[in-house]
Structure formats: C-alpha cells, structure tokens
Amino acid sequence: MAKQKTALVTGANKGIGLEIARELAERGFHVFLSARKRDAGLKAAAMVQKQGAKADFVELDVSDPASVKRAAKEVAAAADHLDVLVNNAGMHEDGDGDVLTTDPKLVRETIETNALGPLRVTQAFWPLLAKSDAGRIINVSSGVGALHDMESYAPAYSISKTALNAVTRQSAAALKSKGVAVNSVTPGWVRTDMGGTGAPRSVQEGADSVVWLATEAPKDLTGQFVQDRRVIPW
Ligand SMILES: NC(=O)c1ccc[n+]([C@@H]2O[C@H](COP(=O)([O-])OP(=O)(O)OC[C@H]3O[C@@H](n4cnc5c(N)ncnc54)[C@H](OP(=O)(O)O)[C@@H]3O)[C@@H](O)[C@H]2O)c1
Numbered sequence: 001m002a003k004q005k006t007a008l009v010t011g012a013n014k015g016i017g018l019e020i021a022r023e024l025a026e027r028g029f030h031v032f033l034s035a036r037k038r039d040a041g042l043k044a045a046a047m048v049q050k051q052g053a054k055a056d057f058v059e060l061d062v063s064d065p066a067s068v069k070r071a072a073k074e075v076a077a078a079a080d081h082l083d084v085l086v087n088n089a090g091m092h093e094d095g096d097g098d099v100l101t102t103d104p105k106l107v108r109e110t111i112e113t114n115a116l117g118p119l120r121v122t123q124a125f126w127p128l129l130a131k132s133d134a135g136r137i138i139n140v141s142s143g144v145g146a147l148h149d150m151e152s153y154a155p156a157y158s159i160s161k162t163a164l165n166a167v168t169r170q171s172a173a174a175l176k177s178k179g180v181a182v183n184s185v186t187p188g189w190v191r192t193d194m195g196g197t198g199a200p201r202s203v204q205e206g207a208d209s210v211v212w213l214a215t216e217a218p219k220d221l222t223g224q225f226v227q228d229r230r231v232i233p234w
Helices: 015-026 038-050 065-078 104-129 155-178 203-215
Strands: 006-009 030-035 054-059 084-087 136-140 181-185 225-227 230-232
Touching: 006 015, 015 030, 015 038, 015 054, 015 084, 015 203, 030 038, 030 065, 038 054, 054 065, 065 104, 084 104, 084 203, 104 136, 104 155, 136 155, 136 203, 155 181, 181 203, 203 225
Parallel strands: 006 030, 006 084, 030 054, 084 136, 136 181, 181 225
Antiparallel strands: 225 230
C-alpha cells in the first residue's frame, strides 16, 4: 500500500495558506494545518475536514522558537514522515515610506516572521522531511523580494523576502544530499487580507505554483524562484 502523503502549512487559517491546505487535502494529503491563533486554526481545519479530507490543526507561531519546537514534536508524534512543508505565514506592515524613513524595528520584526520564521520551521521539521521518499519545502516569497528589479517599495517586507530567498538557496544546498527539494514561490498579487480587494489574482491562482511544486514538479527542481510554474530570476 502507498504511504499516506503528509504536508504541513504555516499560516493556514486564511488566505493563500488556507487554499494551499485545502487543495493538498483534496489531493489526498494528510494536512497539518497550522496557525498561531487556536480558534481560527481549528475553524479552518474543521472546514477542510468537512470536505471529507484528512486535516489536523497544529498551533504554531513562526516567530516563537518554543512554539515551533512544540509543533514539530506534535507532528512527529502523529506522523512518521513529512512529505511537504509550506512556509506560507507572513506579515506585511510597511507604510508608504521608503528605506530612508522606515523604522528599523519594523524591518527587524518583519525579518523575524518572514525569513527567520521559515528558517526555524525548516530546522525543526527537516528530520521528519528527510524520512520522506521525496521531501519538498516551498517558501512563499514575493516578487518584491527579487533583487534584479527591486525599487523603493515596502522596504521592510521586500528586505525580508530577499532574506527568505537566501534561506531557500541555503536550505536547498544543505538538503540536496538528503533528497529534499527547496524552492521559493511568488504567488503574484492576490486578493487576501494582505493583498487587499483590488488585487487581480484569486487565492486559487496564488496557490497554484505551490501546489504544483508540492505534487507534480520535477523532483530535481530545487534552489529556484518560481512564478506560474516557471523559474524566474532572483
Ligand atoms: N496577497 C498577496 O498579494 C501576496 C503577494 C506576495 C506574497 N504573498 C505572501 O503569501 C503568504 C500568505 O499571505 P496572504 O496573502 O494569504 O496573507 P494573509 O491572508 O494576511 O495571511 C497571512 C497568514 O500568515 C499568518 N501569520 C502571520 N504572522 C504569523 C506568525 N508569526 N506565526 C504564524 N502565522 C503567522 C497569519 O496569521 P494571523 O491570521 O494570525 O495573522 C495568516 O494566517 C505570505 O507569506 C505573503 O507574504 C502574498
């Protein structure tokens, strides 16, 4: 009998993360749907379970090392391997200022969640991922983190996503010999609480490349930045 596929998604109580969790569950994954807010996470997991899928809520705040460790223990007790880790949780609180006026405290907080969060979640979960036949980590980044055409928009957020892309490259190199593929994805501008109602893309469009990397993408695709199922420049 084929092994039950397993996935963990961070920040899965709403937006793109919830859609990724829903779609992976629909494709037969046992999904560990994680969120920092218990009530919102339980509600989201119940919604996915209602569709007949296997989903469990795990409390996980990516900015809190103790919370990440607890979550890794909880998942390791419930599953003997992890096939897919989606580092989706993120924050974006820049105002209209540029890098000359931005508050360094905000830059630090944003890096803490958007880059160090995925780093510590990867560190905590890779032993379980290494037990998969084809482990995959997908870091949900942003086009504004690309250095080649970066301008003055949202410095804290942009800097944090560039740092996340470096986490992707470092993780891909470190995990290559363990058979775990690691990539960054930009979902495009998506209608969520973060993207706002004027964004052109649906959550399904935003989730598409992540779900593709989790399920169908060539296994040797690693250490890349992906948009709409294509490799783009960093
Ligand atoms: N929407 C866009 O246009 C767009 C574009 C490019 C990239 N992205 C990226 O896509 C990802 C998902 O964003 P979204 O648009 O779906 O935004 P969203 O609806 O605001 O969702 C963000 C999620 O991240 C969670 N989160 C924030 N800080 C967290 C922490 N410390 N620990 C755990 N969870 C935390 C939020 O939880 P709470 O509900 O508790 O706050 C929420 O579940 C983010 O990484 C974002 O940067 C989005």
